[in-house]
Amino acid sequence: MSEEQDQNYPEIREAVQRLCADFPGPYWQKHDRDRSYPIEFVNALTEAGFLSVLIPEEYGGSGLGLRAASAILEEIHRAGCNGGACHAQMYTMGTLLRHGSKEQKERYLPKITTGEIRLQAFGVTEPTSGTDTSRISTFARREGDNYIVKGQKIWISRAEHSDLMVLLVRTTKRQDVKKPTDGMSVLLVDMNDAIGNGLTIQPIRTMLNHATTELFFDDLKVPVENLIGTEGNGFRYIIDGMNAERTLIAAECIGDGRFFVDRATKYASERSVFGQPIAKNQGIQFPIARAYIQISAAAEMVNKAARLFDEDQKMGSEANMAKMLASEASWFAADMCLQTHGGFGFAEEYDIERKFRETRLYQVAPISTNLILSHVATHVLGMPKSF
Amino acid sequence: MAALNEEQNMLKDAATSWVRGRAPVTELRKLRDSGSTLGYDPALYAEMAEMGWTGIIIPEEYDGVGFGYRGLGVILEELGKTLTASPLISSSLASVCALTLGGSSLQKETWLPKISDGSVIATVAVDESHRHAPLKTALSATPTGNSWTLNGIKMPVPEGMGANFLIVSARTSGKPGDRDGITLFLVKATTDGLTRTPMHQIDSRYPAKFIFDQVSVEGDAILGDVDEGADLLEQILDRACAGTAAEMLGTASQALETTLEYLKIREQFGQIIGSFQALQHRAVAMFGEIELTRTAVEAALDALDDNSDDIPQLVSLAKIMACETLKLVSNEMVQMHGGIGMTDEHDAGLYLKRARVVAASYGNAAYHRERYAQINGF
Ligand SMILES: Cc1cc2nc3c(=O)[nH]c(=O)nc-3n(C[C@H](O)[C@H](O)[C@H](O)COP(=O)(O)OP(=O)(O)OC[C@H]3O[C@@H](n4cnc5c(N)ncnc54)[C@H](O)[C@@H]3O)c2cc1C
Ligand SMILES: Cc1cc2nc3c(=O)[nH]c(=O)nc-3n(C[C@H](O)[C@H](O)[C@H](O)COP(=O)(O)OP(=O)(O)OC[C@H]3O[C@@H](n4cnc5c(N)ncnc54)[C@H](O)[C@@H]3O)c2cc1C
Numbered sequence: 001m002s003e004e005q006d007q008n009y010p011e012i013r014e015a016v017q018r019l020c021a022d023f024p025g026p027y028w029q030k031h032d033r034d035r036s037y038p039i040e041f042v043n044a045l046t047e048a049g050f051l052s053v054l055i056p057e058e059y060g061g062s063g064l065g066l067r068a069a070s071a072i073l074e075e076i077h078r079a080g081c082n083g084g085a086c087h088a089q090m091y092t093m094g095t096l097l098r099h100g101s102k103e104q105k106e107r108y109l110p111k112i113t114t115g116e117i118r119l120q121a122f123g124v125t126e127p128t129s130g131t132d133t134s135r136i137s138t139f140a141r142r143e144g145d146n147y148i149v150k151g152q153k154i155w156i157s158r159a160e161h162s163d164l165m166v167l168l169v170r171t172t173k174r175q176d177v178k179k180p181t182d183g184m185s186v187l188l189v190d191m192n193d194a195i196g197n198g199l200t201i202q203p204i205r206t207m208l209n210h211a212t213t214e215l216f217f218d219d220l221k222v223p224v225e226n227l228i229g230t231e232g233n234g235f236r237y238i239i240d241g242m243n244a245e246r247t248l249i250a251a252e253c254i255g256d257g258r259f260f261v262d263r264a265t266k267y268a269s270e271r272s273v274f275g276q277p278i279a280k281n282q283g284i285q286f287p288i289a290r291a292y293i294q295i296s297a298a299a300e301m302v303n304k305a306a307r308l309f310d311e312d313q314k315m316g317s318e319a320n321m322a323k324m325l326a327s328e329a330s331w332f333a334a335d336m337c338l339q340t341h342g343g344f345g346f347a348e349e350y351d352i353e354r355k356f357r358e359t360r361l362y363q364v365a366p367i368s369t370n371l372i373l374s375h376v377a378t379h380v381l382g383m384p385k386s387f
Numbered sequence: 388m389a390a391l392n393e394e395q396n397m398l399k400d401a402a403t404s405w406v407r408g409r410a411p412v413t414e415l416r417k418l419r420d421s422g423s424t425l426g427y428d429p430a431l432y433a434e435m436a437e438m439g440w441t442g443i444i445i446p447e448e449y450d451g452v453g454f455g456y457r458g459l460g461v462i463l464e465e466l467g468k469t470l471t472a473s474p475l476i477s478s479s480l481a482s483v484c485a486l487t488l489g490g491s492s493l494q495k496e497t498w499l500p501k502i503s504d505g506s507v508i509a510t511v512a513v514d515e516s517h518r519h520a521p522l523k524t525a526l527s528a529t530p531t532g533n534s535w536t537l538n539g540i541k542m543p544v545p546e547g548m549g550a551n552f553l554i555v556s557a558r559t560s561g562k563p564g565d566r567d568g569i570t571l572f573l574v575k576a577t578t579d580g581l582t583r584t585p586m587h588q589i590d591s592r593y594p595a596k597f598i599f600d601q602v603s604v605e606g607d608a609i610l611g612d613v614d615e616g617a618d619l620l621e622q623i624l625d626r627a628c629a630g631t632a633a634e635m636l637g638t639a640s641q642a643l644e645t646t647l648e649y650l651k652i653r654e655q656f657g658q659i660i661g662s663f664q665a666l667q668h669r670a671v672a673m674f675g676e677i678e679l680t681r682t683a684v685e686a687a688l689d690a691l692d693d694n695s696d697d698i699p700q701l702v703s704l705a706k707i708m709a710c711e712t713l714k715l716v717s718n719e720m721v722q723m724h725g726g727i728g729m730t731d732e733h734d735a736g737l738y739l740k741r742a743r744v745v746a747a748s749y750g751n752a753a754y755h756r757e758r759y760a761q762i763n764g765f
Contacts, residue, residue, distance in 0.1 A: 282664035 008303075009071040012050075016072050019044055020079035025351045028081065032209045032354050037161055042086045045076075046115035051089045054244070055097070059109035065310040066244060070251035070302060077255025078262070080351050082358055084210055087252065088120035088158060091244040095166050095186060099229040099237040104188070108164065121165035121191070122245075123153045123215060124238065131371050133168070133235070134180035138217060140169040140187060146221045147171075147187060149198070153215040155365070159201050161211060165189040167222075168238055171231050186234040188226040197221070208357045243319040245366055247309060250302045250319075253326035256359040257295035260330070260337035263352065264288045268340050278340070287336040294329035301325050317380050324372045327362035334359050389685050395458050401438060402465035409434060410471045412734050415591060418472060424585035425549050426593035427472040436505025441479045446487070449499035456626070456691040460633035460684065467637025470741050472592055474508045474546035476634070481627035482509035485554040485571065489611035489619045494573060498552070510550040511623060512541035512597060519750040521556065521620055524569050526599060528557035535559075535609075537572065537602040543586050545748065547595025550576055554623070555599075560614050569617045571610040578602050590737075590744040625702045628749040629687040632702075635709035635745055636677070636684050639716045642738045643673050646720045653725075666723060673719060676712040683708040700762050703755035710752035717742035 007013065023041050031038045045051050053068045055061025062068075069090050076083045093112050096104060096119070111117040129135035138151025149169060159165060165188070172183030195201065198220030201213050229237055265288055268279035278284045305322040308315035334356040338345040345352040363369050378385045391399060410431055418428055435441060443459040445451020459480060466473065483502055486495050501507035513521050526539025537557055544553065552575045561568030574581065580602040585593040611619045647670060650661030660666055687705035690698045717739045721728040728735040746752065 283668050286665050 007071070009068055012068060012071050013075045015048070016050065016075035017079060019048055019050075020076060020081050023079075023081055025080060025349065028351065028354065029348050033348075035205060035209050037211055038082075038085050039161075041081065042161075043115075045086060046089075051086060051115065052113040054090050055093060055109060055113050059105065060113035061109075066247055066306040067303070067310055069248055070306045073248055074251045074255035074258070077252045078258040079255075080259055080355065082209075083252055084208075084358070084361075085158070085161075086120060087248055088122055088245070089115075089118060091241060091248060092119050092122050092166055094241045094244055095228060095237050096188065098240065099186070100188075104226075104228070108188075117163045118158075118161060119164040119166070121156055121159045121162035122238075122241075123156045123159075123165055123167040123189075125155045126152060127154045131368065134174060134184075136168060136170060136184070138167075138169045139173075140171050140185065140222065142171070142224070145224050147224060147227070149187070149189075149217045149220040149222055151217050153217075155204070155212050156215050157210055157212040159191070159213045159215060160203070162191050165191055166228075166238070166241075168234055171234075177232075181235040183232050184234040185231045186228040186237050187222045188228060189220075189222055190226070194220055194222075208354075208361060210361070239316075242366065243305075243316050244309060246319040246323040247302060247305045247315075249362055249366060250298070250305070250322040250326035253323075253330035253359060253362050254295060254299045254302055256355060257291065257298070257326070257330040257333040259355060260333035260352075261288060261292045261295060263350075264291070264333075264337040264340040267344075271342075284340060288340065291329070291333035291336045294332055295326075298322065298325035298329040317376060320367070320372045320375050323362070323367065324369055327359075328369070330359045331363060389682075389689075391457075391461065394454050395461050398440075398443075398454065398458050399461045399465070402440075402462045405434070405438065406465045406469050406471065410466070410469050412469050412737060415470045415472060415737060419591040424587075424593045426546060426585070426588075426591075427474060427549065429549070431471070432473050432475075432508075433505055435473060435475065436503075440475065441505045442503030444480065444487075445483055445499050445503045449495060450503045451499065456629065457685070457688045459630060460688040463630050463633040464637035464640075467634035468641035470590075470638065470737055472590075474510065474549060476627055476630045477510035477546045477550070478502055478508045480630045481511040481623055482554055484623045484626045485511060485610055485619070488622055489571060489616075490573075491607070491610075493607070494610065498573075507551045508546065508549050509552050509554065510544055510546050511627065512544040512547065512553045512555045513620065513624070514543065515540055517543070517747075519747070519754055521624060522566055522569070522617065523563045524556045524558050525563040526555065526557050528559050528570060528572060530559075531603075533606045534603050535572065535606065537574070537599045537604065539599050540597065541599070542596035543588075543594030544583075544597055545592070545594050547583055547597060548585050548593050550595075552576055553597070554610065556616060556620055566617045568614050569620060570613050571616040571619060572604055573608045573610060574602065574604055578604065588744055590741040592744070621699070624749055625698055626691060628706050628755075629684070629691055629702045631745060631749050632680075632684045632687065632705040632709040635713045635742075636680055638738060638741060638745070639677050639680065639709070639713045642713075642716045642720045642735075642742075643670070643677060645734065645738075646670070646716075646723050649724055660723075669719060669723070673712075673716050676708075676715060680705075680708040680712040700759060703750075703759040703762070706750065706755045707752045707759065710746045710755075713742045714746065 049062060050072050052061040053064040056063040073083045073087055108117060112119050124133060126136050140147035140149045167187045167189050169185055169187060170183055171185040174180055177183035198218050200216040203213050206212060268284050269277050271278050301322040305315050305318035308318055337352055338356050341352055344350055377383045439452050440462050442451035443454045444456060447453050479502060486499055502509060515525055528535045528537050552573060555572045555574050557570055557572055558568055559570040580600045583595040583597050586596055588594060650666055651659055653660045683705040687701040690701045720735045720738055724735050727733050
């Protein structure tokens with residue numbers, strides 16, 4: 001397909017494709033059926049260095065930036081694989097990198113680069129405060145050299161497969177601060193110490209294999225030295241991490257969309273009904289063409305967001321817009337692809353129904369469509385906030 | 388389509404053949420090019436009156452025929468097919484309901500027979516800006532002895548340029564937005580202090596802008612009770628709205644019909660474009676929407692005839708469906724005609740423009756969605 005011509009990082013893309021070829025449909029079908037963690041795939045990506053492209057060279061990473069990371073995740077998804085098991089290993093360290101102390105960085109980043117330490121859990125969402133982050137109630141009370149954490153988090157993905165977790169807590173109650181986003185802090189939680197000592201993890205089964213969990217904190221001790229930055233400023237520290245996350249998720253959607261278009265094109269050209277390939281019907285070929293057009297347009301926005309990030313420019317709105325456009329385009333493509341495959345789309349061995357379930361997530365997480373619309377309405381267009 | 392009774396079938400046949408013979412879309416073009424700012428053709432309206440259509444829902448004791456809302460709906464649907472401009476909804480539906488539901492016997496005796504024979508045209512003046520918001524009525528009415536003085540603006544008032552009298556919603560207490568404090572008045576168009584100017588609309592109709600400057604009316608000009616007109620007003624608007632939805636249904640079905648005819652004759656790439664699946668599938672989708680709309684419109688009209696409890700819901704539902712469907716079909720009408728659909732010579736543009744205007748009259752889809760949600764406690 002012609003879009004290859006203007007795609008960046010061709011060598012990286014090719015290398016990722018080669019790696020993914022070792023993890024074909026049946027591999028994912030098995031993990032999906034068992035809801036098990038695709039550790040072999042994660043290890044392969046780690047060893048190949050694909051998960052440390054955002055880590056600067058001084059800490060052992062390749063420091064390539066968000067465009068390279070986007071290319072990697074896009075190719076993973078286009079190949080029918082799923083980056084959800086480990087994509088956060090790429091970007092969660094951003095909070096530590098940009099706001100951690102020199103000691104913290106030297107202690108952790110080299111080992112995150114090698115994969116010896118997995119930092120891929122990001123604890124923000126709570127049962128009663130979903131999108132409304134300033135209303136989180138998980139609280140860290142200072143006691144000597146420790147914080148004592150009490151509360152609950154939900155939807156925290158990969159918590160069972162992480163050595164460290166970036167955790168957002170309140171250190172001052174919402175009613176006691178000037179701005180609602182003040183008074184929150186970021187703690188780096190050592191999961192191996194925490195489990196059984198105040199932290200309980202409970203897996204949540206979802207419609208896709210995503211290793212997401214619920215966390216219960218019952219007086220968990222976290223050493224004060226694990227505070228990132230200064231107390232009370234945590235909200236600011238996680239925001240730029242979120243922009244990277246949204247851009248990368250969007251790149252995964254682009255990959256999904258291309259997967260669906262590739263598969264639908266191929267199937268429609270081969271499948272013959274009424275004596276001719278079904279692709280000959282406008283009712284089949286037009287939706288495939290429309291999906292391709294929508295994915296191509298969304299890909300431009302993802303590229304733009306990633307470029308601005310790499311150039312250290314403001315890109316919050318672009319990250320949001322990229323995520324919305326890409327997740328809607330991939331969902332349209334998913335629905336189109338399932339429809340194109342007829343009954344066969346529902347058979348597990350085709351991987352369509354699995355990818356269909358997987359790509360649906362991204363209109364909700366990590367931020368839902370309505371909140372993106374609200375962001376653009378208020379922050380870009382200057383209209384009054386609706387809530 | 389649910390079955391029509393004998394009278395309704397008669398009406399439908401008469402309307403179909405009259406509309407085809409006497410009021411094709413060329414009549415709207417004539418009206419547009421005539422330079423008249425009345426917004427409809429009085430000669431055509433006189434013919435409608437002669438056939439008794441102006442008295443369809445007027446009880447027989449006031450010289451009407453009492454055939455009910457479904458009967459009137461059948462006619463409005465046919466008129467909608469050729470975009471026929473007429474005061475039938477404002478006068479013989481909305482104003483008639485104002486009188487039958489809220490009028491004194493004197494008011495009924497005076498006006499209903501004249502509306503029925505077409506010699507008098509009435510309209511309901513509610514809105515004061517381009518937004519439909521009945522409770523936002525601000526036009527004030529203050530008592531002085533046995534009479535009332537009205538000051539304010541009403542616009543756009545449908546068929547206001549031809550109206551002999553208006554049913555006006557006025558504020559007699561409270562503030563704009565309050566449900567209490569609205570009173571309905573019957574005001575003759577020739578009353579001192581009342582002036583009207585035409586507003587040019589893209590569908591070649593001319594609603595009026597009325598300015599009330601110290602307009603004085605007697606106490607017997609009131610319909611219903613002082614300060615308690617909101618309920619009555621809502622009932623009137625529900626009826627007008629159901630009729631409007633019926634008209635829109637007709638417009639949408641004809642827009643599809645005209646488009647289908649074109650799909651069957653236009654050749655491109657050596658075959659009729661109707662053989663292309665992409666167009667076929669979209670035509671089928673439109674047909675489905677029109678059938679759903681028909682069900683909703685008929686349910687609303689039947690609810691009015693049965694005077695059932697769920698009139699407001701069903702009317703809002705019908706208007707929402709009619710708005711969405713007509714928008715879809717009028718857009719597709721242009722698109723499927725390709726370049727010719729953009730020309731003035733072709734009717735597609737007339738359907739598109741009428742679709743936009745009629746969608747906004749008596750509340751657009753957003754207004755009725757909000758209302759539907761409120762009524763149902765969402
Ligand atoms: C599989 C999975 C993995 C996840 N992983 C993580 C993770 O690793 N870490 C983490 O912190 N979180 C994670 N999440 C949580 C995710 O970020 C939230 O689910 C998401 O932000 C939406 O929040 P919510 O589910 O509480 O929905 P709510 O905030 O309750 O919203 C429900 C619906 O209401 C709409 N809505 C809410 N407010 C408004 C408004 N003001 N105007 C209009 N519409 C509104 C939303 O758009 C949404 O459609 C994950 C979720 C899932 C499902
Ligand atoms: C204002 C205006 C300015 C213009 N300016 C120029 C100009 O400067 N120069 C110039 O050369 N032309 C010009 N055009 C012409 C314009 O390019 C054509 O109108 C347009 O290409 C559509 O062709 P058509 O009108 O013949 O529609 P048709 O080809 O008859 O198409 C009618 C409908 O059928 C559909 N259709 C046709 N074939 C298929 C198919 N195989 N499968 C599925 N659907 C199909 C179309 O999408 C369309 O909806 C202009 C048109 C307008 C309205």
